[in-house]
Amino acid sequence: MARTVIDVAKEVLERKKEALNPNRMYHIANEMGLTKELNLNGKTPWASFVARIYVDIKENSDSIFEVVATKPMLIKLKNQNINLEAQAEKNSVIKEPKTFYNERDLHPLLSRFVSFNENFKAYTKTIYHESSIKTKKGVDKWLYPDIVGVSFEYRDYQKELNKFIGKFNFLPIKIYAFEMKKHLSVGNFREYYFQAVSNSSWANEGYLVALDIDESDEELMDLIKRLSFSFGIGVISLNSQNVDESVILARAKFKEGLDYSVMNELSTKNADFKKFLESVEEFNIEKEYRSKSEFDEVLDNDRLDNYLINKKIMNN
Structure with missing residues (x-):
């Protein structure tokens, strides 16, 4: 059975073991080669990815995601134990998504x-x-x-x-x-x-x-x-x-x-x-x-x- 955006986002959060912005999730998933399975066509595939997560959090009472910060929005899995203070210190220097091009x-x-x-x-x-x-x-x-x-x-x-x-x-x-x-x-x-x-x-x-x-x-x-x-x-x-x-x-x-x-x-x-x-x-x-x-x-x-x-x- 084909995997969904929710499945891919869950795998990214499990691997990274930290709260992430949905847009950042997409780029990590892309680097891992996971987005190929999703067929997110169109001008902004990352926007479609992010929108699906937002809809799940808002409309699905059984969503596996939990919002832990809003500016920027950070999301973790409900069963994940994450030290947000340690993560904030670790991420104090903003890192841009890795790319192969300049x-x-x-x-x-x-x-x-x-x-x-x-x-x-x-x-x-x-x-x-x-x-x-x-x-x-x-x-x-x-x-x-x-x-x-x-x-x-x-x-x-x-x-x-x-x-x-x-x-x-x-x-x-x-x-x-x-x-x-x-x-x-x-x-x-x-x-x-x-x-x-x-x-x-x-x-x-x-x-x-x-x-x-x-x-x-x-x-x-x-x-x-x-x-x-x-x-x-x-x-x-x-x-x-x-x-x-x-x-x-x-x-x-x-x-x-x-x-x-x-x-x-x-x-x-x-x-x-x-x-x-x-x-x-x-x-x-x-x-x-x-x-x-x-x-x-x-x-x-x-x-x-x-x-x-x-x-x-x-x-x-």
């Missing part, structure tokens, strides 16, 4: 998403901060965005109108800055968000981007909403099952003006950013093949699928 491995997913998404239709370029001019340690800690992007308003216009714009009007463009992370949680969100504020607020729009965002975590969703409203940096949830169906959880606030002083510093210290500005300035819609080669490559469906598998990004 943050930069996620760049092609973002490049693909913003290339086709109607809200962007942008070209992107990865910024290799390690190649920047070296300065005093710590001075440039939150200066460099992971990825920058640009969209040209005339990209979808007819040739004649593009020429008209080029001759009689200032070319309308929008500059983006993106900060990439693998995992967002209540524990790390504020730090990562203000990192994005620091290295993205010079652009017309700035975004914090991650693959692993627990959209069922109401506290996290409230944080995203409140901080985005206050500081204007948006949040994008990447979807490895279908990159084109990634979600903008919070839209960035558009700023009319660019911060040229920060852009000058970036251009002076980093060759990738300097080249990005040159590519934007020289962009020619009639020679798009040449211009596109100067930005990050956008993978087609087959190559993207192979990439996700090879980098072990695809959710099982």
